[in-house]
Amino acid sequence: MPQQLKIVASPVEEFEIPASDGYQLYSSLLNIMQSSNKEISNHTHDSPISSISLSMLKGPFKKSKRAKYKIVCPKYEYDFTIGITDPKEIEIFKTIVKPLILSEENIPLNDNILKISEVSSSDVSFDEIVRSVIEYSKPAITFHFSSPTNIQYKNSKVSEMFPHREAVFNSLLSKWNAVCPVELKMNIERDEMARYIMERPYPSSYTTHSVMVNTVFDKFKGHYRPILKHGFTGKCSYIFTNDAPKDLKNAILILSKFAEFSGVGSAVSRGCGCVNINIYEGK
Incomplete structure (x- = not known):
């Protein structure tokens, strides 16, 4: 059953991230999954057809002085979506959602964090x-x-x-x-x-x-x-x-x-x- 998560978060302080932030978000999510379920994390990483799809961060950014970088600001909210289509989607869903909702875990990005304010999900068969x-x-x-x-x-x-x-x-x-x-x-x-x-x-x-x-x-x-x-x-x-x-x-x-x-x-x-x-x- 294909599922989609939407996560809304804000940085605790201003910091710089790559203009193409998907790789950092993916690495962070894998680490969160690893702490919850190592087997599913490895399955997601090793799958020949990507188990999840990930959007980049959406929201207002400040311009960085460095080429190919942007700055997130604590006064703004940012959101991104995670699509899950793998046959093991229930396990993948749980290993992402459980730490984020039940443990109120934040998302680390390059020694900084995004503080989660909302997690919602939708699915369709x-x-x-x-x-x-x-x-x-x-x-x-x-x-x-x-x-x-x-x-x-x-x-x-x-x-x-x-x-x-x-x-x-x-x-x-x-x-x-x-x-x-x-x-x-x-x-x-x-x-x-x-x-x-x-x-x-x-x-x-x-x-x-x-x-x-x-x-x-x-x-x-x-x-x-x-x-x-x-x-x-x-x-x-x-x-x-x-x-x-x-x-x-x-x-x-x-x-x-x-x-x-x-x-x-x-x-x-x-x-x-x-x-x-x-x-x-x-x-």
Whole structure:
């Protein structure tokens, strides 16, 4: 059952964090999970398909004098969301929520803390997602890619730098099939996505990014170096051709609704690929 947590918190004092804060948030959450349930923490870290998706911090920031950094202020509140889709989501949910709510644990970030003021959750079953799409007769979908979205082409190191329909929905299809019940698995050819779906981008909203998602020790240089992912943010709408099969349209709507829990592309547990979706009746 896909679930989503929303956490609201404020810093105790002003401090600086990276502009791409997803990696720090992820590390902090893993440490919290480790103290609650080491096995689930290791499962989340080692999962080939990310067990959780994580948004970046949302709120007002002060500009830092350092490049690629920002400053959080104690007079403001910040929020972020955690999407959980893994079959072990109940255990993952408990290992995050229990320390944060019952133990009132704060979130440490780079020797500073975010003091939690609110934790809320919502969930939906896979069957409910499937049933929710049948009401649309001529649907259209708008994706707001709110954090840098990295989609790698198949097994290559090439990143998609535009929200191409094949890349976006093939990524979501893989995530859906990895966690949904067997009877709800879908088989959609990339050619069908290309043939029956059209993009309508919002050029003024489109930006490309290079963000740190991990670090690795460089034995030749003797220090840690960043692992970077490349991607995009912005808005893009997707519409269907007049001859698009009903089954295909329903499948794409299902994947779109699932996207808010799963994220799009890789490194979603490090703050990448967070999306907000609007499905509506097209013209």
